[in-house]
Amino acid sequence: MSESGHSQPGIYGPGRRRRRRRGERDIGPPGQNLSGPSRDREYQPRERRDGSEEPQGPLIQKTPIILAKPPGERAKPLQSTVVSAAPVLDKPIMLMKARDDTVKPTTPPEATSQSTGAGPSKVEREGQRPTQPVYQIQNRGMGASATSSAVDPLVGQSKLIPPEKMKHSIKLVDEQLNWCDSAMEYLRDQTDMLVVGVIGLQGTGKSTVMSLLSANTPEEDQRGYAFRTQTQEMKERGGNQSTGIDFFITQERIIFLDTQPMLSPSILDHLINNDRKLPPEYNLPYTYVEMQSLQIASFLFTVCHVVIVVQDWFTDLNLYRFLQTAEMLKPSTPSASHDSTGSSGSEDGAEYYPHIVFLQNKSRREDFCPRNLKDMHMVVDKLMAHSHLKYKGSVSMLDCNIFPGLGQNYMTTEVNMFLLPMQDIDSEDNLTKAGSTMTYPLFSLLPGYKGHPSFSTMISKLRSQILAMPRCQLSHTILTEKNWFHYAARIWDGVKKSSALSEYSRLLG
Template sequence: MSEHTGSQSSSHGGDRGRRRSRRRGGGGREGRETRPRSREKDKDNSASGPSGSGPIKAPIILAKPHTEKNRDSSTSGSGSSDSKPIVLIKPREDTSSASSSQSTTSGTAAAQVAPSDGFHGDQSGRGQPTQQPTYQIQRNVSSVAAFSESSQTRLAPPPEMTQPVKLVDDSLNWCDSGIEMLLDQTDFLVVGVVGMEGVGKSTILSLLAGNHPEQSNRSFVFKPQTEETLETAGHQTVGVDLFVTSERIILIDTQPILSASVLDQLIHNDRKLPPEVGLAENWAEVLSLQLAAFLMTVCHVVVVVQDWFTDINLYRFLQTAEMLKPPTPAPSHDAPSSNVSLDTEGDYFPAVVFVQNRATREDFQPSRVQAMKTTVDRLLQHASMRYKNSVSMSLNGLMPAQQKSPSRDVSLFLFPDFPHKPAKQNGKMDGVASVLSLVPDYQGHPSPQALTDSFRNQIFSVPRTPLTHHSLTEKNWFHYAARTWEGVRKSNLMAEYSRLLT
């Protein structure tokens, strides 16, 4: 019994000595071993047998799947109870991605293993955790943030426009700057304006864009003619301008048709004329026809503005432009039949609205308005344009309702000459202006603001007939308009018509 206790005490003393030498760093290789290495040694001993008599082998792969670790821990029941689990620093991904990343990085798995107590390993670099998984997590977070930011940017509406952009420049070249203001959605309306020089086309479009009649001309979206332009008998708008409102209304302003100032520029600038056009006068007329045919192809509504009633040449010009208008593209084989709502002949024609600008007090009389409608109806009775039932002066209580049939109601709207604010001289109004300021607002017609609101609401409520056999988005419309403009410029019908003019 004493011998047995002596052997036990000696064994305990030997264990204490080995522990002290292990703490002080002595005792050969076993003293230099660290805690993670001791854990792996315990695992190897437990796997080799309960006696632990096998040789100690250095671990080859430290990173194991969780299933194998659980299996090893269940089979090594005699292992040390104070060993801490091995923690793998990995990104928070699904199981499939984590297992694939572990299988691809099995050769360098020792660099991704770190104990929970923050151990950094020995000088050989074994057991040192790397920051690659942390960097991978940051990279994933940044990519997700970038994706969400790009999606929000793509879905966000473009900035609201404050001034128009060029659609066709003074050299008759197409400009691509307007596509940045368009969206990939189909709920939009295209309104174009055509008219002779100085009739107020830009003013009418500015009212549609949201300006008020009481505002100064400088605040209008489409700048009207300035005093210098009027004195030099020039035109303000050059080429074609584009403006998109917040209600997704696309407004198109064009240079005047049959304009003497455009002809004057062609003569003085010595611009090279096409070979099929002999004279500059013919080229000015052909250019006007190209602009009108372009609007009749790409617009839902074409507003024809005139400041006196009426010019027969204007209606002949509209019928000629309708004849030279390029045909609507034929539908493809995969086009749905529900989108086809064009005329029976398959050609598209816009809704035409006539605006009588600078109308006098007598023009607002019901009998005079009815006479204007009858004249327009007789002049365009053989035209294919939809010039009826778009707008009316009888709506919103502007004028008494006529006894005419609704199917015979021509789209005609009247605007008075908007009064300008009295000018002050030396800080005081002159005598006439001060007397006119005391006169009531009613002058034989509704107020300019009431007329503007009614006209805007009726134009925006015009049925939006599809321009083609397919449903177009705003950006698709832009590309369609670009192809239409190139087709109009290179049209054989236009070339043949210009030859007949000579």
């Protein structure tokens, strides 16, 4: 035993060696050939002798039990560690590969799996992970706006849908002078709208003119007009067709506002005969009718770009006095701050005033005489000399080539006035029938002399000039269609509660 196992029998006795084998403390002499794990156990008892104390429980648990395997299986862990070392080194390679895929995907994942020797299932599972980097590549290439539209394509399609076309007008202010919200669904978030309003006395043709300017032609049936015109029965009774304020918007985003007649005798007759109760602040029906007209006119002077004043004869001085009163009682334009100047689009920077157009409807042949036309322009200029309303420089009959022989300097004071002849659709048919009895059929092809172009030609020229009117800024900010609706609702509420109108009605009563 001593010759084969130990060279110093005095130090390592047989009995002590047997006890240490039973207690798993195999310590051999320094010349004994031991494996790697046994060498670690050889130096462990020497450290215990240097400490001169027996090791405690936690030190015994720190022994490398994982490496203590049978000698027959020691080669397999070496191979497994070598093979397992490759995936450990491959993990950074896979991360670098995934990072390279985000820039230039040149190496396929199958070649990587074959070079590393890993299983295909593991590589495929790891290849499914870079879905987030692919999403980031799409965001980086397409941009945030393109990603939002790609996520929700209906947003882009809704912008391409044409706006809904209106066929008939709806109420903006009902006959009780209450605000209506039904027009909100036809409005959009765009700022290129033009607001055109109309005022005039009863029976002057306001609704007919607004329908022809908005969506209809003279050849159509009047029962299908955008604004309801006065029926024959209503004309015989002397009543009014329009009540309150009617709203209509075209595909060109032009807002037309038709109103009830100003200073209407039929509304006054309806108040008197039907024993309708007046509001407590009004004592007389006539005062109530006049204040209604002033409220509507002052409202249009605040929220419209263009206001058309329709009359069927020249001229009523009470109408000009009414316009000046409505201008005086017009609510002030709200501003962003007290020191804002030039924000409302007016000359003094504090108040907004619209363009006003005087439309002479149902004009006679004598009214188209250049001398009479010049006199009418001079009279209107004298009556509106002290007004802040923009009554010059927007509409011109000389620019329409209606009077080819007249120069641009014929009228020194040209106001916004336009003449419309009588609407007579059957006149050409009557001329044809009358001309068929003539001896010379050539004269039947020539139209009769009227002194002015046809009604269709005149209304088309008026429409082109109205749509080309300058669109000034109504308030201190640029309004969209929806913002204009809320702005108009606030102005209407302020008009009904205006202290200036209340004081004026008290002076009248």
